[in-house]
Amino acid sequence: MTVKTKTVDIEVKADAPDGEGQFTGYASVFGNKDSYGDVVLPGAFAESLKTFGPNGSGIPVYWRHRMDDPYMLIGQTIEAKEDERGLFVHVQLDTSINNGAQTYKLLKAGLVKQMSFAYDVVEGALVESENDGYYYELRKLTIHEVSVVPVGANQETEILAVKSAALAVAAGVKAGQIVPTEAREDLEGAITALKGALATTTDQEKAAGTPDAKDEEPPAAKSEEQTTVPAARALAEATIQGLL
Structure with missing residues (x-):
């Protein structure tokens, strides 16, 4: 099985009040048909989040899904939860390393505004609706990491x-x-x-x-x-x- 990645074009906020190197944002949003023809449903992350720490803490945070490079592991989630909008994450970047500090600098400057996540599909189905035509519902996912990304997925x-x-x-x-x-x-x-x-x-x-x-x-x-x-x-x- 090939691990998949999905990007959300949504602004992240690097002005979290709790400490240096923290930011909040959404790694996924519910209910919208994305460029790949997928729709993530509420509850898709519920079971997977339980495999991490309390309140969804401890999900690895990478730069651009670079899981092959330990220096691109730039932080972890303090909190990750589903709300009415999507998968909300509160992240602590490791600003003691150059990549973490630089990522935080870019976030604060507004030069990087997107997040992405790596996942496996546990349960999904092809469905049809009057408004969106055919699309693939992602009903249950296993999340592996979330990433800060400079540019959204190429739509090909x-x-x-x-x-x-x-x-x-x-x-x-x-x-x-x-x-x-x-x-x-x-x-x-x-x-x-x-x-x-x-x-x-x-x-x-x-x-x-x-x-x-x-x-x-x-x-x-x-x-x-x-x-x-x-x-x-x-x-x-x-x-x-x-x-x-």
């Missing part, structure tokens, strides 16, 4: 457009509906396009000297924030698996 718009168009067809197939020939051809074309995108990103990785995403440890430590090529590769792989 071409791949996502193919994914969005194909999801409705795939949903009909899985529901046992008779799918018209034209629709089946659309689905086959979507999978072909995604495989082409995957081949392209693999070639780009080789040209750039980027290691194969499957050989990384942890698998998704770099997949979303460090470079758009592994992001496209991971997204194409996940989408193909979801459609087949």
Whole structure:
């Protein structure tokens, strides 16, 4: 199973009154369809938060999901809880190390305003609504860490457009509906396009000297924030698996 990451474009506040190096923000928000076509539901983090310390303390905080680098472990949560808006976190950065101090400086200056979290899906389902069309409900998640990130996840718009168009067809197939020939051809074309995108990103990785995403440890430590090529590769792989 590949660890996934998700970014929230929401301002964090580095003016927490309790001490130097502290900030508050939301690592996830509930109920909105994000660029990946996912919706996180209230309660998704409830069980996972119980595996950490009192009040959700002790969740590792990284810079850009760099779990492969101990120097990028820049702090931990003092508190993490679900409220009506999403997953609220109160973080203590380690300002005794350069990376922690610099991150706090950027937060205070308003130059960094986003958070992200790494997770595994425990329970989810493809659903449809009148307003949002097809999307994937994330109902129960295992959270591994939260990160401060400078830029949100690359949306890989071409791949996502193919994914969005194909999801409705795939949903009909899985529901046992008779799918018209034209629709089946659309689905086959979507999978072909995604495989082409995957081949392209693999070639780009080789040209750039980027290691194969499957050989990384942890698998998704770099997949979303460090470079758009592994992001496209991971997204194409996940989408193909979801459609087949």
